[in-house]
Amino acid sequence: MIILVGYATVEGQSRSIAEKIAADIEAAGDRAMLYDIGLGGEYAIGHPEAAILCAPIHAARYPASFVAFVRQEASWLNSVPSAFVSVTLLIRSELEEEREEARHFPDGLLSETGWVPGLVHHAAGALRYSDYDFFKRWMMKRLAGQENAPTDVSRNHEFTDWEALAAFVEDFRIAAKA
Structure with missing residues (x-):
């Protein structure tokens, strides 16, 4: 089975997540086509399975290029097994109401585009302090402090649950072949 692994990224964690998904797909014996939606252009073959x-x-908000891609490809996405990984730090919040808000972020995207993925996974992102300019680093450190997240700006902090992501990919592969 050929599976398109499309992603949009702002600071790089969604790309890291997509790369891991593609690696897991390949390790399980299927073919993954990694595609940076933000760069635009066409992917190599007509349409993956x-x-x-x-x-x-x-x-x-999700990146505008991602929303435009999903809107453009919604008909195709709805005709094949498809899944969505929504990446946000809020999913790891200590406050249940914030985690609940994060679980509903995809609702607007799906309503706006008409895409109905078979599975949705919520992945925590990362604090990439080394990639931020002075103002963003200061702002993110303040927000992290309010959430009891790491505020050591001398290094980056990753929160993605890689085991949960791998289980999600395996569940998707099984469902897609059923």
Whole structure:
């Protein structure tokens, strides 16, 4: 089975997640086509047999290029097994109401585009302090402190649960072949 692993990224964690998904697909014996949606262009073949798309939430929005891609490809995405990985730090919040808000981030995207993925996975992102400019680093450190997240700006902090992600990919592969 050929599975498109499409992603949009802002700071790189969604790309890391998509790369891990593609590696897990390949390790299980299927073919993964890694595709950076943010760069635009066409993917190499007409249409793969399944798709997993990944995108981060920033300021309560998915990247515009990702939304445009999903809108354009919704008909195809709905005709094949498909899944969505929504990436946000809020999913790891200590507050249940914030985690619940994060679980509903995809609702607007799916309503707006008409895409109905078979599975949705919520992955925590990362604090990439080394990639931030001075203002963003200061702002993210303050927000992290409010959430009891790491505030050591001398290094990056990753929160993605790689085991849960691998289980999600395996569940998707099984469902896609059923």
